[in-house]
Each structure stands twice: as structure tokens, then as C-alpha cells.
Amino acid sequence: MSGFISTTPAERDAMLSRIGVSTIDQLFEDLPAEHYRPDLDLPPGLSELETWQLLRKLSETNLDLERHPNFLGAGAYRHFVPAAIGHLISRGEFLTSYTPYQPEVSQGTLQAVYEWQSIVCALTGMDISNASVYDAGTGTGEAARMACALTRRRRVLVLDTVNPRYREVLATYASGPDIDVETVPAFTARPDGTLGRVTDFSSKIDSSVACMIIQQPNFLGWMEQVEGLSDALSSVGAILVVIADPVSLGVIRPPGAYGAGIVVGEGKWTGGPVDFGGPLVGMFACRKDFVRQMPGRIVGSTIDGDGRKGYVLTLATREQHIRREKATSNICTAEALIALATTIYFCHLGPVGLREVAEQSIQKAHYLASRISQVPGYTVQSTAPWLYEFPIHCPKPAAQVNEALLAAGIIGGYDLGLEDPALAHSLLLCCTEVTPRSDIDRLVDVLGSL
Numbered sequence: 001m002s003g004f005i006s007t008t009p010a011e012r013d014a015m016l017s018r019i020g021v022s023t024i025d026q027l028f029e030d031l032p033a034e035h036y037r038p039d040l041d042l043p044p045g046l047s048e049l050e051t052w053q054l055l056r057k058l059s060e061t062n063l064d065l066e067r068h069p070n071f072l073g074a075g076a077y078r079h080f081v082p083a084a085i086g087h088l089i090s091r092g093e094f095l096t097s098y099t100p101y102q103p104e105v106s107q108g109t110l111q112a113v114y115e116w117q118s119i120v121c122a123l124t125g126m127d128i129s130n131a132s133v134y135d136a137g138t139g140t141g142e143a144a145r146m147a148c149a150l151t152r153r154r155r156v157l158v159l160d161t162v163n164p165r166y167r168e169v170l171a172t173y174a175s176g177p178d179i180d181v182e183t184v185p186a187f188t189a190r191p192d193g194t195l196g197r198v199t200d201f202s203s204k205i206d207s208s209v210a211c212m213i214i215q216q217p218n219f220l221g222w223m224e225q226v227e228g229l230s231d232a233l234s235s236v237g238a239i240l241v242v243i244a245d246p247v248s249l250g251v252i253r254p255p256g257a258y259g260a261g262i263v264v265g266e267g268k269w270t271g272g273p274v275d276f277g278g279p280l281v282g283m284f285a286c287r288k289d290f291v292r293q294m295p296g297r298i299v300g301s302t303i304d305g306d307g308r309k310g311y312v313l314t315l316a317t318r319e320q321h322i323r324r325e326k327a328t329s330n331i332c333t334a335e336a337l338i339a340l341a342t343t344i345y346f347c348h349l350g351p352v353g354l355r356e357v358a359e360q361s362i363q364k365a366h367y368l369a370s371r372i373s374q375v376p377g378y379t380v381q382s383t384a385p386w387l388y389e390f391p392i393h394c395p396k397p398a399a400q401v402n403e404a405l406l407a408a409g410i411i412g413g414y415d416l417g418l419e420d421p422a423l424a425h426s427l428l429l430c431c432t433e434v435t436p437r438s439d440i441d442r443l444v445d446v447l448g449s450l
Contacts, residue, residue, distance in 0.1 A: 012024075063406065063409070063411055065078050065273075065274060065411070068409055068410065068411055069409070069410045069411065069435075069439035069442060069443060070410075070411040070435075070439075071368075071410070071411065071412055071413050071429045071430055071431065071435070071443060072411050072412065072413055072414060072430065073221075073388075073389045073413075073414065073428065073429075073430025073432075074163075074219070074389075074413075074414035074428055074430070075136075075163050075165060075219070075266070076269065076274050076277060077247070077269040077274075077430065077432055078269070078273070078274055078432055078434055079247065079269055079270060079357065079432055079433065079434065080357075080433060080434050081271065081272055081273060081345070082344075082345065082348050082349075084344060084348055085271060085272070085341050085344045085345060085348070088340075088344050089337060089340055089341050089344070093108050093109070094108075094109070094112070094337060094340055107310060107311055109336065110299050110311035110312065110313075111311050112336070112339075112340050112343060113131045113132075113297075113299045113311075113334065113336055113339065113340075114299045114300075114301060114311050115343050115347075116129075116131070116132065116339040116340070116342065116343045117129040117130065117131065117298070117299060119342075119343055119346050119347075120267075120283045120284075120285050121285055123244075123246055123249045123254060123283075123346075124244060124249070124254050124255055124256055124260075124263040124265070124283070124285045125253075125254030125255060125256025125257050125260075125263075126254075126255070126256045126260070126263050126285035126286055126287065127256075127285075127286070127287050127288035127291075128285065128286060128287075128288055128291050128294070128298070129283070129284060129285040129298075130284050130285075130294055130295065130296040130297060130298050130334070131296055131297040131298060131299055131334035131336065131339070132267070132281050132282055132283065132284065132296070132334045132335045132336070132338075132339045133264075133282035133284050133295060133296055133331050133334075133335075134280065134281075134282055134331065134335060135266060135268075135278075135280035135281070135282045135335075136163075136166060136243060136264055136265055136266035136280070136282050136283075137163075137165055137166045137168075137169035137170075137282075138169060138173075138282055138331065139243075139264030139265070139282035139283065139284050140162070140166045140167075140169060140170050140173075140213060140241075140243060140264055141169050141170050141172065141173030141174070142173070142264075142284065142295045142296075142329055142331060143211070143213065143241045143262045143264050143284070144156045144158075144170055144173060144174065144179060144181070144210070144211060144213065144241070145173060145177065145179070145295075145329070146262060146286070146290070146293045146294065146295065146328075146329075147210045147211035147238075147239045147241060147261070147262065148177070148179055148210045148211075149293045149328065150210075150239065150290060150293050151210040151211070151237060151238065151239065153208060153209065153210035153238075154177075154178065154179050154180055154210065155179075155180045155182065155208045155209050155210055156170075156174065156179055156180065156181045156182065156209075156210055156211055156212075156213065157182050157184050157201070157204055157205070157209055157211070157212040157213065158170060158181060158182070158183055158184065158212070158213040159183075159184050159185075159186040159201075159212075159213065159214050159215070159218070159224070160183050160184065160185055160186055160187065161186040161187055161214075161215060161218035161219050161220055161222070161224065162213060162214065162215045162218065162219060162243060163215060163219045163243070164219065164419050166215075166243065167181075167183070170213070179210075182204070184201055184204050184212070185198055186198050186199075186201075186214075186218070186224070187220065189420060189422035189423055194379065194381055194393050194426075195220070195381045195383060195391060195393075195423070195426065196383060197222070197383040197384050199225040201229070201232075202232055205232050205233060205236060205238065206236055207236045207237065209233070209236065209238040210238060210239065211233070211238055211239040211240065211241045211261075211262070212229070212233055212238065212239075212240060212241065213241040213242075213243065214226070214229070214240070214241070214242055214243070215242075215243040216242055216243070216244055216245070216248075216252075216255065217245060217248055217386065217387050217389065219428075220386075220389075220390075220391050220428065221386045221387065221388070221389030221390045221391070221428065221430070222382075222383070222384035222385070222386050222390075223252070223384055223385040223386060223387070224384075225384075226258045227258070229258075229259070230258055230259025230260065230261075231259065233259075234259065239261035239262060240255075240259055240260045240261055240262075241260070241261065241262045241263075241264070242255035242260040242262075242263050242264075243263075243264050243265060244263050244264070244265040244283070245265060245266075246265055246266075246267055246270055246283065246342075246346075247269070247270060247354065247357055247358050247361065247432075248358060248387055249354075250351070250354035250355040250356075250357060250358035250359075251355055251358040251359060251362070251387075252387075261286060261287050261290060262284075262285070262286045262287075262290065263283070263284075263285045263286070264282060264283060264284050264285075265282070265283040266280060266281070266282065266283070267280075267281045267282070267283050267338070267339065267342040268280040268281050268338055268342070270342050270345045270346065271338060271340075271341030271342035271343075271344065271345045272338065272341050272342075279335060279338055280335065280338065281335040281338035281339045281342060282335070284296065291315060292315070292328075293328050294315075294328070295328060295329030295331045296329060296331045296332065296333070296334060297313055297332070297333070297334055298313065298314055298315050299311055299312070299313060299314065300312055300313075300314030300315065302314075356433075357432075357433045358387070358388075360432075360433035361387070361388035361431055361432045361433050361435075362387050362388050364388070364431040364432075364433070364435050364437070364440065365386075365387070365388035365389065365390065365429075365430065365431035367431075367437070367440060368429065368431055368435075368440045368443070368444070369382070369390055369392075371440065371441070371444040372392055372429075372444060372447065375444060375447050375448045376395075376448075377394070377395030378392055378393065378394060378395065378447060379392060379393040380392055381393055381426065388430060388431050388432060389428065389429070389430040389431075390428070390429060391416060391426050391427065391428050391429075392413075392426070392427050392429060393425055393426055394425050394426070394427055395425075395450075396425070396450065397417065397424045397425055398413070398415040398416065398417055398423075398424060398425060398426060398427040399415050399417065399424070401427060401447070401450065402415060402427070404446065404450050405443070405446055405447075408442075408446045410439075410442065410443055410446060412427065412429075412443075413427040413428045413429040413430065414427070414428040415427060415428075416428055
């Protein structure tokens with residue numbers, strides 16, 4: 001407990017006396033002098049109170065999302081989090097949320113995970129969901145590995161409009177089992193720095209492909225052309241993997257409706273704040289006939305010997321969690337607490353509430369786009385239908401635009417030049433239901449003054 005409750009000088013003296021030394025220095029005198037209390041360039045130590053005051057002062061210099069206009073999305077989105085979520089997940093029953101092996105004493109936790117799975121299936125239009133994976137990035141890697149196991153192939157296609165961070169995780173996943181990941185161009189950077197769209201991927205699809213991974217809406221906020229894609233893949237025995245945004249599923253067709261075999265997605269933004277990017281919770285769902293290759297844990301509903309409904313871990317042997325050489329995946333746990341928060345969010349809003357969140361986000365983003373299109377030098381790059389995130393072309397490098405916005409106290413968009421130097425003048429902007437019109441108008445005014 002000494003790591004949490006400080007010892008008093010008298011207690012330290014008593015311990016030193018008990019072991020036969022009089023000072024801390026004497027206790028460590030056998031250590032070489034150059035390694036014991038080396039001369040470090042550090043300020044004097046602070047008390048707990050002084051540390052708290054310093055950290056509070058430093059935090060007030062941050063451009064936090066609560067006090068400053070924010071138009072940054074690119075995979076992390078701020079939505080309103082109802083107070084009910086924090087209240088309910090703080091209940092003692094949920095504080096230890098590691099999915100247990102002893103169902104007879106863990107029915108509450110297991111039922112919460114079962115409800116999460118049911119909601120993920122309802123959102124995505126898929127047959128079965130697991131108890132969650134770590135995030136959408138690991139979900140993408142797991143989906144590729146799963147597709148390769150199902151098809152006994154080693155070639156994975158991924159559109160370059162998939163979030164670059166997800167593609168980085170996918171590359172890491174693929175490096176171990178020697179999976180060949182091929183990036184397929186789905187957009188073009190024109191000589192003038194504007195964006196074009198590619199919709200025909202048929203030339204890339206053949207009998208060597210295990211799966212194609214797309215994101216809907218994609219990283220640029222655009223809707224991918226999905227009609228006929230699943231048919232083209234299934235005709236050669238390949239699988240369509242879709243990375244879905246749960247809020248968008250309040251207004252667009254679920255991936256199951258256009259032939260997806262595996263669906264992953266990031267659920268955190270519907271149940272909690274951005275939190276510097278974590279902790280997250282990955283949705284993972286698939287068709288029923290793929291379930292034996294699904295990673296992670298699955299909670300099932302059953303009836304006990306007395307006819308009472310109960311919940312258990314199912315369809316996965318214990319070897320999957322303790323013997324790596326026998327496992328279909330090395331993910332053997334779940335982000336159960338974050339999944340619970342997201343579950344409460346969806347139950348709290350319901351289908352009508354989720355649709356309203358999506359519609360408000362769309363309306364505000366399109367209002368922003370209409371205002372920006374009237375500012376000389378700026379162009380909205382809407383070469384495809386989009387929802388609440390979109391790229392614009394700026395008269396100056398996006399990095400300079402963001403610096404000017406930051407100086408005005410506004411958190412700007414994502415500089416697409418970070419991904420491709422040809423897009424140095426492109427800025428990815430986002431609105432959600434929490435973006436007020438006054439912030440939009442302020443952003444437009446600053447852009448017009450640059």
C-alpha cells in the first residue's frame with residue numbers, strides 16, 4: 001500500500017532501524033556512486049497539492065473540445081454523451097468488466113455483453129457479433145486474417161480510402177502470417193490538387209483474392225460505390241469486408257444489405273468522449289457460417305436445467321484463450337466496459353434518436369459546405385455523396401490554414417497533406433450534432449479573412 005499511501009518520517013525511521021541502517025543512503029551504499037542519485041536535470045519535487053495545481057494550470061492551455069470550436073474528425077468524432085452512461089457504468093457491478101469464465105456468478109456482465117452483440121447485429125445487418133475487439137484498427141486486421149483462413153488464400157485488397165491508421169494496423173497483422181496486402185486506388189489527386197473518384201475495381205478482383213476491405217463512409221467522408229461489389233467478390237469466392245460507422249447506420253443501409261461478409265467498426269464515439277484517442281471498442285460481426293473463425297469471445301443465451309434463461313461464453317474452446325498455437329486469433333478478451341457504455345447509448349437513443357443524431361450531423365456539415373463554397377478560393381470537393389465529413393481545397397497549404405484557425409481559437413480539420421504531399425492544400429472537415437451554427441459561422445469568417 002505504500003505506493004498509494006505515503007509513509008511518515010517516523011515509519012521510515014522504524015523500518016530502517018529494523019533492518020539495521022540509519023539512513024536511506026546507507027541502505028543503498030552498495031550501489032555504484034554514478035548510478036545512485038545521478039545528477040538529473042529536473043526541477044525540485046512538488047507536493048501532491050502543488051502537482052495538482054501545476055497540472056490544472058497546464059491543462060487550461062489546451063484547446064479542449066468542450067470550450068473551443070472543433071471541426072476535426074478523421075476517425076475520432078465528438079458526440080453528445082448522455083449523463084445516464086456515466087452513472088450506469090460507474091455501478092459497482094460493472095467496475096470489473098473482464099469477461100468471466102464462471103457464468104454462474106457473472107450473469108449481469110454476460111447479459112450486458114449479449115445486449116451489445118445484439119445491437120451490433122441490428123446495426124450492421126449481420127448474423128452474429130462477438131463481445132468486441134480492441135478498436136476498428138485491430139478489427140480490420142482480424143477481418144483480413146479471418147477472410148484468409150476462410151478462403152485459404154493470402155491476398156487482401158484494401159481501398160486507399162480506408163483510414164490510414166487502420167491500414168497501418170492491417171499491414172502489421174499481415175506481416176506475421178505473410179498475407180499480401182494490396183492497396184487499391186479509390187481516389188485520384190489531380191494536378192491542381194483537387195480530388196477525383198475511382199469506382200471500378202473489377203480489374204483487381206480474381207480467384208487469388210481472399211477479401212476486399214472498404215470503409216463506408218470512407219476516410220474522405222464520401223460514400224463508396226458498393227452496388228455489385230459483393231457479387232463480383234463472391235463470384236470468385238472472396239469476401240467483402242466493410243468498416244462501418246455506427247452513427248451513419250442511423251440513416252444508410254447496413255452492410256449486410258449489400259452483401260458484406262464481415263463488418264467491423266469503431267463504437268467508442270457513441271458512448272464516451274474522444275479521450276485522446278482511447279480506450280476504444282471495436283465492433284466485429286459476420287455471417288453465421290463464418291462464426292467458427294471469428295476472433296475473440298462470444299456470449300450466448302441458453303436455458304438452464306430449471307428452465308431459466310442464462311448467459312454463457314459459447315462457440316470458443318478454452319484453448320483459444322490460453323494456447324496460441326491452437327487459436328483462431330490472439331484476441332481473447334473484450335473492451336467490455338466501453339462496449340457497455342456504447343450499449344447504454346444506443347438503448348438510450350433508440351432508432352429514432354440515432355437517426356436524429358445522424359441527420360443533425362449531416363445538416364450541419366452540409367450547411368458548413370454551402371457557406372465555404374461561397375468563400376473565394378475555397379472549393380468543396382464533393383465528387384461523391386457524403387454525410388458529415390468532407391474535404392475542401394484551400395488557396396493556401398492546409399497546414400497554414402490550420403495554424404491561422406488555431407490562432408483564432410478554432411480546432412481546424414485534418415491536413416490531408418500528412419497522408420499525400422499532393423493533397424497539401426486539402427483539408428478534411430467534420431461536423432456532428434454538437435457543432436453549433438455559431439461555430440460554423442465563425443470558422444467561415446476566419447477562412448474568409450485569410
